[in-house]
Amino acid sequence: MYAITISEPGGPEALVWSEVPDPVPGEGEVLIDVVASAVNRADVVQRQGFYDPPPGASPYPGLECSGRIAALGPGVSGWAVGDEVCALLAGGGYAQKVCVPAGQLLPVPDGMDLVTAACLPEVTATVWSNVFMVxxxxxxxxxxVHxxxxxxxxxAVQLAKAVGARVAVTAGSADKLEACRELGADILIDYREQDFVEELHKVTGGVGADVVLDIVGAKYLARNVDALAVNGRxxxxxxxxxxxxxxxxxxxxxxxxxVMGTSLRGRPLAEKATIIAAVREHVWPLVAGGRVRPVVDRTMPMAEAAEAHRVMEQSAHVGKILLTA
Structure with a gap:
């Protein structure tokens, strides 16, 4: 098969479409013929050499995919060869084939095409586990949400609105803020020109946010705590x-x-399976019913992953960048 390999850490040019051995499903795993994957910020960090895959995971980037089951490993039940699925991965999505534990599989939502389904597993698992389970x-x-x-x-905007929360967002362009408004965001903050703590307290009458989901880390830590309401998380x-x-x-x-910090990629398989089961129970009906939808910025051939990473690093996109195998 072919996969995107990283010969040594570096810029987007470090991503190379290479011929590699086919994976073989082990106990409790299925083999997927990949139709599409999606680009995540973690893939960029891995390419740069700062985010190695967990032990035993595929060395290739890609934390989610969609495709068809090609083979079942020992001990797998409830799935069949030919089933159309999407999956949360610890790595290996940028490839023509990937093995994944059966507990990390999801059926393609009713009415959704197989390519688009590739952009759902990582974001839904991340948002549901952190915003609602934690x-x-x-x-x-x-x-x-930053x-x-x-x-x-x-x-995050859509799921929070679906459960009846008031949603504030920060973003760095008018286009992104408008996209958030169309998805249901109530409070729009341009972090280039506005202080999000001041704006949030102004709009909430000084109360602040009950929950903050942060991707920035150290730079925003003190201000995020300032933005929290009493009993905030x-x-x-x-x-x-x-x-x-x-x-x-x-x-x-x-x-x-x-203040809580979490990661998804390196969690034990049982924890990931619990999160995926919760996503299937709570999020999949919202997707099937049209209340929550994937937002796709663009779709590119997987062999052009380097260009997709350049787009990601420019941060001009809205939603997900998909890669088709």
Whole structure:
């Protein structure tokens, strides 16, 4: 088969479409003939040499895919060869074939084409696990998501609105903010020209956000805590703004707030299976019913993954960038 390989860390040119051995499904795994994958910020970090796959995972980038089951490994039940699926991966999505634990499979939502389904597993699993399973966002609460125009952001806006939350977003362009508004965002903050803490407190009458989903990390830590309401919950899922920061713990104590950090890729298989089961139960009906939809910026051939990474790094896209095998 062919896959995108990384001979050594570097820029987008480090991604090379190469012939590699076919994977073989092990115990509890299925082999998927990949139709499409999607680009995630984590793929860029892996290409740069800062985010190695977990032990035993495919060395190729790609944290999600869609396709058809080509073979079942020992011990797999409930799925059949030929089933159209999408899957959460620990790696290997940028390839013509990939093996995945059966617990990380999802059926393609009713009425959705197979290519588009590739953009759902990572964002839905990330948003549902963090915003709802960890931070317990509830109807009537105020939710702030940074990077509202990203794949994570566009899904977070929709799921938060679907459960009855008030949604605030930050983004760096008028086009991205307008896209968020069309998806249901109530509070639009241009982080280039506005201080998100001031704007959020202004709109909420000084109350702040009950839940903040953050992809920035250190650069926003203190301001995120300032933005929290009493009993607020900050969930950090990215480090685009650095790893280390100082925090006034007095503010945290006064607000009786919580700061949590999570990652998805390296979790044990049982935890991933639990998250995927929750996504299938809670999110898939919303997708099938049209209340939540994937946002696709563009679709490109997988062999052109280097160009897709350039687009990702320019941050001008809205939603997901798909790669077709």
């Amino acid at each position: 931070a317990h966002l509830s109807p009537g609460e105020t939710f702030l 990077g509202g125009g990203s794949g994570i952001g566009t899904m 900050l969930v950090i899922i990215g480090l685009q703004g650095g790893r280390k920061a100082e925090l006034d713990l007095g503010t945290l104590l006064t607000k009786r707030a919580a």
